[in-house]
Amino acid sequence: MQVAAFLASTPLSYLRRVLGDGHTVTAFGDWSDFVDAVRRAPVEVVIVDPRDQGSGASEQLFAMMERFPTIPVVAYTALSPDALRMTVELARRGVRYVVLRGFDDEPRRFRELIESLPAKKLGRVALAAIGAELERATPLLQRAFARLYESPHLFHGVDSLAKQAGMTRRTLDRWLVKEGLASARVLLLTARLAQAYHYLGEDGFSLEDVTKKLGYTSPRVFSRQVRATMGLYPSGLRARFAPEPFISELTAMMRRRGANTDGGIP
8 A cells, every 4th residue: 555644753653663564655744745646656545644744734735635535534643732623624624534643543453444545446346356266266366466456556567467476477377268367468457447447537637647656657558558448548438437337348358358458568
């Protein structure tokens, strides 16, 4: 999970201990850099303490929330009269998660809260479509696919998926053929498309932002793959497909063996 943090040094250090090595916490001390990371990087959760960042920080936070409403925000702050007043305002303005330092941040509970927040619904639904086949997979392969549909930007091609699964590329291909699934290239693309569909519904993200968040080198590469597989430009995905038909299209692709639908994925 990618977490963007706007915190003072002490709570930041504690947050990193809570999340451990399995997640990436990137800290920012400049608000413009922070917002730019939320816009362009695959940030899944934002954790801030507006009280520690000076006057006007709350309004900056609210402006960011309006711009990127689907990115979950956790306010992590100390118990104080100012914090209590701020908590009321945060709740009124849509911040659902307020964690008080020294009271609500027991490590296991805090970690479970953060891990429960990222919205990956479409990817999870798509993955569930091949759930029966994955039941016959090795535990490593199951985890690799779960991670792929949670964080497709971490996979730069079939070789990285095979490595995560503890297989050679040839062994992975043989397993997919045996199970009647699409090629690994196509599955990589469906994971990216599921995440792209989510991002493209966010007015704050441009096409360039979306391609960067997905790990593409340029919008041109992403657009070419979408056109090769879906027959339209990325901007038309949401115009043409409501969520349920879009998922139906993805799940059909996931079993479209032999079709030329990889769009040049490495």
